Amino acid sequence: MMPTITAPAPFQELLRLLGSDAPRPGAPESDPSVPLWRLRAGAPMTHEGMPADFIQVVRSGSFKCQRVAEDGYEQVLSFAGPGDVLGFDGLCRGHYPTSAVALEDSTVFALPLRELDRLRQQHPALDRGLQQALSRQLARAGEVAEMMAAVAAEVRLARFLVWLSGCMAARGQSPRRLHLRMSRRDIASLLGVAHETVSRSFTALAELGLLRVDNRDVEILDLDGLRQCTRSTRGFLDSAGRAPARPERLAA
Amino acid sequence: MMPTITAPAPFQELLRLLGSDAPRPGAPESDPSVPLWRLRAGAPMTHEGMPADFIQVVRSGSFKCQRVAEDGYEQVLSFAGPGDVLGFDGLCRGHYPTSAVALEDSTVFALPLRELDRLRQQHPALDRGLQQALSRQLARAGEVAEMMAAVAAEVRLARFLVWLSGCMAARGQSPRRLHLRMSRRDIASLLGVAHETVSRSFTALAELGLLRVDNRDVEILDLDGLRQCTRSTRGFLDSAGRAPARPERLAA
DNA sequence: CGCGCGGTTGACAATGATCAAAAAAGGTGG
DNA sequence: CCACCTTTTTTGATCATTGTCAACCGCGCG
Numbered sequence: 001m002m003p004t005i006t007a008p009a010p011f012q013e014l015l016r017l018l019g020s021d022a023p024r025p026g027a028p029e030s031d032p033s034v035p036l037w038r039l040r041a042g043a044p045m046t047h048e049g050m051p052a053d054f055i056q057v058v059r060s061g062s063f064k065c066q067r068v069a070e071d072g073y074e075q076v077l078s079f080a081g082p083g084d085v086l087g088f089d090g091l092c093r094g095h096y097p098t099s100a101v102a103l104e105d106s107t108v109f110a111l112p113l114r115e116l117d118r119l120r121q122q123h124p125a126l127d128r129g130l131q132q133a134l135s136r137q138l139a140r141a142g143e144v145a146e147m148m149a150a151v152a153a154e155v156r157l158a159r160f161l162v163w164l165s166g167c168m169a170a171r172g173q174s175p176r177r178l179h180l181r182m183s184r185r186d187i188a189s190l191l192g193v194a195h196e197t198v199s200r201s202f203t204a205l206a207e208l209g210l211l212r213v214d215n216r217d218v219e220i221l222d223l224d225g226l227r228q229c230t231r232s233t234r235g236f237l238d239s240a241g242r243a244p245a246r247p248e249r250l251a252a
Numbered sequence: 253m254m255p256t257i258t259a260p261a262p263f264q265e266l267l268r269l270l271g272s273d274a275p276r277p278g279a280p281e282s283d284p285s286v287p288l289w290r291l292r293a294g295a296p297m298t299h300e301g302m303p304a305d306f307i308q309v310v311r312s313g314s315f316k317c318q319r320v321a322e323d324g325y326e327q328v329l330s331f332a333g334p335g336d337v338l339g340f341d342g343l344c345r346g347h348y349p350t351s352a353v354a355l356e357d358s359t360v361f362a363l364p365l366r367e368l369d370r371l372r373q374q375h376p377a378l379d380r381g382l383q384q385a386l387s388r389q390l391a392r393a394g395e396v397a398e399m400m401a402a403v404a405a406e407v408r409l410a411r412f413l414v415w416l417s418g419c420m421a422a423r424g425q426s427p428r429r430l431h432l433r434m435s436r437r438d439i440a441s442l443l444g445v446a447h448e449t450v451s452r453s454f455t456a457l458a459e460l461g462l463l464r465v466d467n468r469d470v471e472i473l474d475l476d477g478l479r480q481c482t483r484s485t486r487g488f489l490d491s492a493g494r495a496p497a498r499p500e501r502l503a504a
Numbered sequence: 505c506g507c508g509c510g511g512t513t514g515a516c517a518a519t520g521a522t523c524a525a526a527a528a529a530g531g532t533g534g
Numbered sequence: 535c536c537a538c539c540t541t542t543t544t545t546g547a548t549c550a551t552t553g554t555c556a557a558c559c560g561c562g563c564g
Contacts, residue, residue, distance in 0.1 A: 533537095
């Protein structure tokens, strides 16, 4: 593979990343050596259609997973951050169905598929952690579907931002200050709208006083209000909760 | 849980369902007993928010997975058939994030989460099969995203039908004769469009000579043509392949 | 310095959501 | 078996959200 291989990294850290909080009693001496890959921003980690030899666990940085159509259109399927498992979808067919591209300088633990079964058998904590992580991935897939399913573009973007905010919170960081690692085009692709529409939706949410947007820096001013937007399944008006009030486009 | 519990079913069948084709040498005497659930059409198997005690492997029939918004809107996230694993997304948080509803009379193998780790350790074939199935589920999530991402409604429906056709083929059944177990509304929800639009898209594809539609019976007349539609990421016109020609709406 | 890329904004056409209504299918009870 | 109801599906008409084309700006990089 392309990525630079560096010295093995602490097995403990891998377990912690996977959420297998249980501090195992086992001897740390028996920890296996897991290759650590370092990727530069923009570098492809896995390539669609290539034989799947590894699964990767993101240690730092972030990735976008995508499939590119024959006409060159890049369909972004998900974004991944620390603790997320990548490449597992390649296990069933033997080759990766999606590409993963680093959005910033990143590091991943690379688990060779050949040794995966053995590793899991010998290290139950790793096995449990992996199952947990896979469960999370599956649950996330549903969340992605929910983002894309919303009718109004502003709602899709709001759901995306709330989701990102949740990721930040889960990682112990501020859920209000978001630093987007991906382009508008990538967001647009994930949400299934034109990139111009994403841009417009950002300004729309900002004009509602929910956000402050400075290029890829987004500050969430009203997280609850944003969650309100999130809820509207049909139009923008919310039948259930209090109406967040139509944007009143162009209202000064 | 609600479902009727019947006598345990052959462990072998479960393994075969999961695609663990490898005929294991082990003694069939040691096969564990796995509960088999029987569900009537329309019966909910798992309910959103309920504690996750089991994962289920569909043996026969089909299901829809959905989340219902507080305003009552049902967002369908995926459809599942024989060999698919349900409920695994509940493992990470301890409760099901989605509901699964039987679309017809169905049966599932129910694996208690409490015993899952032990079962997997004692039966490597089961473990491998489960990982395979989970990998498939993950890959499928990407496919669902691709369906929803298409701009034109006809393209979304075409992708859905091609996907269904693939499911049929993978099961050794005719890839041309589809018997839809789900309502137009369910399809619409999955694809992220209004159910009226699904109806219109069906007639549009039929008028293109690609389908023959009789209520929930769909016959694919031109699978290659349908795949052509599938490819168009932007509008309907295909830049790459030969243009499938705009529907020429209303052209007699 | 010029170029390309990412982002924003405007204008316009159109796809599809919504409202409305009717036809068709399925289920229930007499 | 039929009447009656509900649900599902289809079709029509209207309007607006959004895709598309286009221009512009700011920034980083060669």
